[in-house]
Amino acid sequence: MPDNSNHSPNVILPPTGGEVGLTELELAVQDSVRRFAREVLRPVGQELDKMTPEEVIGENSPYWSMLGQFAELGLAPSALFEMTQKERSRLIPIIYEELGYGDSGLAISLGAGSLASLMAHRYGNQTLIELTEGKLGCWAITEPDHGSDILDYNRQNQYPGGYYGQPNCTVTFNGDDLIINGQKSAWVSNGVIADVAILYAACDNGDGINTRKGAVIIVPMDQPGVSRGKPLDKVGQRALNQGEVYFDNVRLSKAHLLAGPNDYEKATYDILAEANAVMGSVFTGQARAAYELAVQYSNERKAGGTLLKNHQYTKLRLFEMFRQIEASRALNLRAYRYNYNASEPAIQLSIASKVTATQTALDVCSEALQVFGGNGLTREYPLEKMWRDARASLIEDGCNEVLGMKAGSYLTQLEA
Numbered sequence: 001m002p003d004n005s006n007h008s009p010n011v012i013l014p015p016t017g018g019e020v021g022l023t024e025l026e027l028a029v030q031d032s033v034r035r036f037a038r039e040v041l042r043p044v045g046q047e048l049d050k051m052t053p054e055e056v057i058g059e060n061s062p063y064w065s066m067l068g069q070f071a072e073l074g075l076a077p078s079a080l081f082e083m084t085q086k087e088r089s090r091l092i093p094i095i096y097e098e099l100g101y102g103d104s105g106l107a108i109s110l111g112a113g114s115l116a117s118l119m120a121h122r123y124g125n126q127t128l129i130e131l132t133e134g135k136l137g138c139w140a141i142t143e144p145d146h147g148s149d150i151l152d153y154n155r156q157n158q159y160p161g162g163y164y165g166q167p168n169c170t171v172t173f174n175g176d177d178l179i180i181n182g183q184k185s186a187w188v189s190n191g192v193i194a195d196v197a198i199l200y201a202a203c204d205n206g207d208g209i210n211t212r213k214g215a216v217i218i219v220p221m222d223q224p225g226v227s228r229g230k231p232l233d234k235v236g237q238r239a240l241n242q243g244e245v246y247f248d249n250v251r252l253s254k255a256h257l258l259a260g261p262n263d264y265e266k267a268t269y270d271i272l273a274e275a276n277a278v279m280g281s282v283f284t285g286q287a288r289a290a291y292e293l294a295v296q297y298s299n300e301r302k303a304g305g306t307l308l309k310n311h312q313y314t315k316l317r318l319f320e321m322f323r324q325i326e327a328s329r330a331l332n333l334r335a336y337r338y339n340y341n342a343s344e345p346a347i348q349l350s351i352a353s354k355v356t357a358t359q360t361a362l363d364v365c366s367e368a369l370q371v372f373g374g375n376g377l378t379r380e381y382p383l384e385k386m387w388r389d390a391r392a393s394l395i396e397d398g399c400n401e402v403l404g405m406k407a408g409s410y411l412t413q414l415e416a
């Protein structure tokens with residue numbers, strides 16, 4: 001009998017790395033979302049990627065059955081808001097990492113889809129909770145002439161003496177009514193298919209248009225005067241529908257107002273802090289998916305007379321991917337833990353997580369593609385799509401460099 005007493009342990013980590021102490025509920029949700037990610041999101045995302053933007057949202061598109069299957073998981077904001085803040089802070093990143101592991105573009109469609117409802121819950125507005133319940137949402141903030149600018153709610157990034165110019169979309173307060181005119185850009189995720197929009201727009205509260213004192217409005221997308229552009233054709237996240245939303249004298253009662261002019265900056269801060277944290281989870285998951293495929297391939301492909309995995313450089317390459325993903329996840333969980341448990345979220349933590357996760361996803365997808373060699377470049381294998389999907393994330397929900405400057409502005413304040 002060989003003496004094994006001096007053998008070192010061979011620890012095989014779970015898919016989400018050095019994670020311990022998940023509750024039974026967390027393990028159950030992680031398991032069911034992971035199965036949904038593998039069996040539904042990944043294959044549907046790959047199919048949609050090869051379709052035209054029109055086909056992606058066509059009547060026979062698998063997108064719609066995916067949406068129905070996701071609803072069956074019972075993870076809508078109404079269910080999440082039955083939990084404590086602490087429970088939500090732990091469960092949401094688990095859910096979005098698994099969704100991103102399946103398909104990042106579809107994960108963003110589901111995330112953007114629930115944002116209107118989530119914010120209505122967050123602000124405790126019962127009317128708007130009911131209006132958004134079970135509806136596919138979109139977040140309409142970017143305008144044709146205002147991308148980075150409109151996310152700069154408090155003008156921290158404005159060039160001295162620079163001027164952000166006229167808004168492309170405005171809300172006018174008229175007695176008990178809100179009147180919306182103008183357009184949002186082609187980048188609105190779910191813009192062509194959403195049932196409701198959470199609209200962020202400059203407003204005229206009786207004393208002229210003020211871009212810093214805007215309004216946040218929940219807009220039912222079947223309202224007279226609302227129309228949409230054509231679905232956007234783009235290089236990554238092709239499964240994610242995007243398109244313009246137009247408003248022509250759209251009249252709504254003030255009951256649709258989620259945040260008024262005095263709360264506009266804070267509301268932009270809040271949604272950006274939320275969306276950037278979601279991005280942190282989704283792209284940690286996307287990186288993990290590429291890493292897993294690279295490990296798998298290195299166990300199958302031979303080069304230099306042996307399996308790829310036996311080459312020292314492959315081991316180092318895979319370790320570097322693993323290290324970055326672990327760091328990205330740890331930061332994301334930390335951002336959620338702080339932001340959901342403190343009296344105010346710290347946007348700099350959400351931004352740190354978004355920037356780290358998206359750059360990690362791009363780097364890891366690129367390295368994983370390299371592990372696949374020439375195969376990685378072909379559409380027969382999943383890596384080229386993942387790499388394209390990850391590339392889009394460096395611009396999505398704010399360009400990383402612009403977000404970084406914003407976070408830096410908070411970090412350099414010595415006093416609150």
Ligand SMILES: Cc1cc2nc3c(=O)[nH]c(=O)nc-3n(C[C@H](O)[C@H](O)[C@H](O)COP(=O)(O)OP(=O)(O)OC[C@H]3O[C@@H](n4cnc5c(N)ncnc54)[C@H](O)[C@@H]3O)c2cc1C
Binds near residue numbers: 148158398
């Ligand atoms: C996949 C995807 C999904 C998206 N989803 C949504 C959505 O759901 N809803 C929505 O409303 N929008 C959405 N967007 C839009 C996104 O928020 C914008 O694209 C982003 O904020 C950047 O705006 P822009 O594209 O107009 O670039 P610009 O603002 O024109 O920036 C162009 C370049 O200039 C740089 N730059 C800008 N300002 C400064 C500055 N002050 N100093 C130095 N450099 C600067 C930027 O970093 C960038 O490199 C999405 C975008 C993508 C790619």
